[in-house]
Amino acid sequence: MMTYLAAETASTNPLLPSWPEFIIGTILFLIVFGLLAKALMPRITKTLAERTELIEGGLARSEEAQTEAKELLDQYRDQLAQARHEAARLREEAREQGAQIIAEMREQAQAEARRITESAQAQIESERQQALTALRAEVGTLSTELASRIVGESLTDEARQSRMVDRFLSELEVTSQ
Numbered sequence: 001m002m003t004y005l006a007a008e009t010a011s012t013n014p015l016l017p018s019w020p021e022f023i024i025g026t027i028l029f030l031i032v033f034g035l036l037a038k039a040l041m042p043r044i045t046k047t048l049a050e051r052t053e054l055i056e057g058g059l060a061r062s063e064e065a066q067t068e069a070k071e072l073l074d075q076y077r078d079q080l081a082q083a084r085h086e087a088a089r090l091r092e093e094a095r096e097q098g099a100q101i102i103a104e105m106r107e108q109a110q111a112e113a114r115r116i117t118e119s120a121q122a123q124i125e126s127e128r129q130q131a132l133t134a135l136r137a138e139v140g141t142l143s144t145e146l147a148s149r150i151v152g153e154s155l156t157d158e159a160r161q162s163r164m165v166d167r168f169l170s171e172l173e174v175t176s177q
Helices: 002-009 019-151 158-176
Strands: none
Touching: 019 158
């Protein structure tokens, strides 16, 4: 009988199964598929759900991190802009202070130069007056001696001598102008 079943089930084409093999194979496939579906499908769906949650959670965290990074970047840019503005303001203040210091130093230098010039002029005038006084006294003494020698008498009277010297110097000033 086995040979009969074997002969009956054998087909001429080796790629096409016989009908009894096909039916038994389909039934067994459905049984195995059903057992795998009952036993493995809940685990597979659970694993897929966990992976989906992890991926979605990772995406959400990355979006949050990206948003936070953008906010920090904006904040840093604002701080940088404020720092640049502050630096520009400080540079401008330093320039103004420098200009003010230069102006004050120039003013002090000009005042010192005026003071030195006025002091020098006063000293020159004082020395000139002293020289004139000394010159008058010397000229008076010399002229009195000369007049005494010319006249032949002594002109030692101080008042007369002083009047004569002043008159002589006045005449000299008038003729020199």
